[in-house]
Amino acid sequence: ILTHPHGQRLAVIENEVGEIDIDSELVASRQQLEGTDSTTIMMLNNGCLCCTVRDDLVVALNSLAKRRDEFDRIVIETTGLASPAPIIQTFFMEPSMAENVRLDGVVALVDAKHVGPHLDEIKTDDSVNEALQQIAYADRLVLNKLDLVTAEESEALERRLRDINGLASIARTTRANVNVDYVLGVGGYDLERVESEVNPDLLKEPTAKHSHDHDHDHDHHHDHDHHHDEHHAHEHSHELSHSHSESHESHGSTSGHSHSHSHSEGHNHSHSHGGHDHHHDDSVTSISLQIDGDLDLNLVNQWLGALIQYKSEDLYRMKGILAIDGFTETFVFQGVHALFEGSPARPWREGEPRISRMVFIGRDLDEELLRGGFADCRADGQLAADVREGRIEDVEASQV
Numbered sequence: 001i002l003t004h005p006h007g008q009r010l011a012v013i014e015n016e017v018g019e020i021d022i023d024s025e026l027v028a029s030r031q032q033l034e035g036t037d038s039t040t041i042m043m044l045n046n047g048c049l050c051c052t053v054r055d056d057l058v059v060a061l062n063s064l065a066k067r068r069d070e071f072d073r074i075v076i077e078t079t080g081l082a083s084p085a086p087i088i089q090t091f092f093m094e095p096s097m098a099e100n101v102r103l104d105g106v107v108a109l110v111d112a113k114h115v116g117p118h119l120d121e122i123k124t125d126d127s128v129n130e131a132l133q134q135i136a137y138a139d140r141l142v143l144n145k146l147d148l149v150t151a152e153e154s155e156a157l158e159r160r161l162r163d164i165n166g167l168a169s170i171a172r173t174t175r176a177n178v179n180v181d182y183v184l185g186v187g188g189y190d191l192e193r194v195e196s197e198v199n200p201d202l203l204k205e206p207t208a209k210h211s212h213d214h215d216h217d218h219d220h221h222h223d224h225d226h227h228h229d230e231h232h233a234h235e236h237s238h239e240l241s242h243s244h245s246e247s248h249e250s251h252g253s254t255s256g257h258s259h260s261h262s263h264s265e266g267h268n269h270s271h272s273h274g275g276h277d278h279h280h281d282d283s284v285t286s287i288s289l290q291i292d293g294d295l296d297l298n299l300v301n302q303w304l305g306a307l308i309q310y311k312s313e314d315l316y317r318m319k320g321i322l323a324i325d326g327f328t329e330t331f332v333f334q335g336v337h338a339l340f341e342g343s344p345a346r347p348w349r350e351g352e353p354r355i356s357r358m359v360f361i362g363r364d365l366d367e368e369l370l371r372g373g374f375a376d377c378r379a380d381g382q383l384a385a386d387v388r389e390g391r392i393e394d395v396e397a398s399q400v
Contacts, residue, residue, distance in 0.1 A: 013074060104188065119131050135284075136316045140169050158172075191334065289359075291355070291374060303377055315362045316361045
């Protein structure tokens with residue numbers, strides 16, 4: 001990103017202590033970033049801006065926004081010890097950020113040779129280790145250093161990554177050699193892309209084609225790519241509403257995962273894959289659920305609302321496409337912890353099976369509880385009938 005003539009106008013922020021190691025001949029000019037005391041911004045010969053932020057990321061981003069005509073995207077490189085959650089939430093919770101930038105996605109670089117012990121690390125305070133968190137929150141993964149592991153080891157690791165995060169696409173590579181487009185235009189927070197991410201029938205895995213034919217040598221731990229855009233899609237109410245509609249833009253190629261499930265109730269991505277894998281009892285997992293037929297809107301709202309109220313700390317990411325009884329459009333939603341947004345999307349096509357799908361990524365997820373709560377939302381189910389006939393009033397208590 002910093003050294004190659006890729007034709008992108010990018011502002012790169014290194015969110016860590018330490019000087020940026022950039023050869024002086026690559027730097028066209030240096031100046032202090034307006035509104036900060038210690039942040040130096042460099043204009044590079046390839047047209048990119050680069051700076052290191054040691055203090056307030058929000059101040060730095062808002063200051064960069066004043067130079068809007070100099071770049072099209074911002075890429076934030078964090079340290080390998082950072083949890084993505086606080087940075088992600090900043091883009092939705094901080095009003096000035098919502099006005100100036102829009103979160104596009106999270107990309108995590110995975111060291112195939114050394115990541116195993118980090119995934120297995122047990123924190124003394126019983127918290128989830130940073131490696132698991134980075135993989136769980138990622139929209140795209142770069143599985144790197146494959147030249148240092150055997151084919152069997154890399155396949156086992158990729159299966160483990162998919163167990164943790166069934167939504168992220170994976171690019172396999174060496175020396176972090178991927179197309180710069182793979183880490184840009186991710187669309188991880190675009191509602192328009194939710195269907196392609198949770199619907200296995202639409203997915204094509206963008207992996208090896210990004211991995212070997214390009215000379216963009218990145219050395220990220222994990223990145224956040226942001227678009228500047230006047231349209232914002234953040235909504236803190238958990239309710240799905242037929243009248244809720246906002247304007248979004250799609251960018252870049254569609255990301256997804258390569259699982260294909262035809263069963264109707266659910267699936268936990270923590271199954272065994274033969275005799276070669278070591279057993280890993282990861283506390284962070286990905287669970288996919290699928291139901292044929294329509295759902296009751298009120299029951300869905302109450303169930304998701306209860307999940308967010310009581311389980312939000314353990315719900316890292318969630319996405320879904322729903323068939324709602326009485327409506328001709330699909331409903332799509334996504335969430336990060338207690339942050340949630342949903343919107344009606346495209347019309348159901350004539351003859352198309354009305355199938356609802358959800359994917360949850362989080363810590364210590366109870367698959368049976370999630371599957372049961374999802375099934376209870378069926379419009380033709382017993383709970384819906386009990387509510388209609390007044391036999392149950394406290395639906396929330398019966399679902400969570």
